[in-house]
Amino acid sequence: MAVRHETELYAPLKVFFEKQGYEIKGEVRTCDLVGIRENGEPPLIVEMKKSFNLALLLQGVERLKLSPSVYLAVERNRDKKGAVNQRWGELSGLCRRLGLGLITVTFYKTKAPVVEVLAEPDETLPAQRGGGRRRERLLYEFHERSGDYNTGGSTGVKLVTAYREKALRVALALQEAEAELQGVRSARGSAERDDVTAAAEQPSEFASAAMAEAEQAGQQLLAARPEIAAAGSAAAETSAGITPAELRKRSGVPGAAAILQHNYYGWFLRITRGRYTLTKGGHAALVEYAAVTGNVTAGV
Template structure:
């Protein structure tokens, strides 16, 4: 079982409790929010000290933190598994077992060290902002490497418009897409998708066109 295999069962569990769920928000595997109450779930296939470190770090910005593991790992009779569960209880970190479905094995009552939370207020606000602005559901929790961010979503919208329209000015792109930071996106050109063909006029590079082609080959319609 891979970490990504744990994602859908955990997502279903949280959604059944009324949470809105998204993956890979500021390096969290799963973030779920309901009425500004934040739950974070870290996905792993093995028990490790690194997992504990990650969960403790997430407590700084979440109201409740769980770790999710395959059911067969949790069901081990070895002393290490039992010690791990006792440690989670002491640290007020919840545990979710994942088999054909996900279920909570250890419940928590939230991390109550207000000083720690207050010291991470900006990071928590950043998490909520990225969560609320993210439109794509293409991310899968537990993914390694590239993930979709709100910034990349905006860059893709600009590139898709240029793919269809050819050469346009930042003003024209802004009017069509509603994206306010188009000039910054074109100037930064993080993904090397854009090129200025004349003063104030931009189009796609060959790299940009090749990156956009799948959106239209799959009959995706730009609105």
């Protein structure tokens, strides 16, 4: 049974390595599959293709700069017995010479896929130079993600990176803060309407006198203290939007201010100095990534 997309290899490989104690995440800094175990050993990296080819081999050699534990994974199609990419003995020997592992996945119509390891990576080979910083970035990206939201082997799709997760957390905090602020304003407006209604129910002479007295007192205060009028105007301007400090506290994202300022995804709008609101795109993103936001906020 031939697969149509290499992404179909991801699920059986994920299950296979999870049974060996790995935490698996897909599409981590261009690596199709990355696995980490708590014993501190180098990360597991798997690169996948529908069939064995030179591009896959070169990709695997490049990944050896990041970790000595690199596998190449391809489909084992029983209908291609005479094809070049089915000469498993020779391909296994080639991978061993290069220090790479080789895995095949066989798909069936009526039973679960079968994963078979044909060659193990040679972790005794000298570590390749030049991959230290890249390996650190790979591990950082892996650990900063709250879960596995990408399918390994994906191309042309939006990936849930650690940065996108943090931006979603800030967007969610902004949405919730604005909703709370709107609730407070609604409650305040309701209370003010109740006060007006109560005043209207008073005898007309009493109500008119009270309103006139209050208006006169207010005018006298503003005339004597013009700075109060200015302060009230400034408060009205800053009552809209949420500050980066508040969003940093709510979201638990230390770099919330930078995310708001850079606005990489177009989710945030600066309405005045130090005040932000959520755009239509931001609201749409929270709906699109509802499964992600539900998970990333669980531990906050």
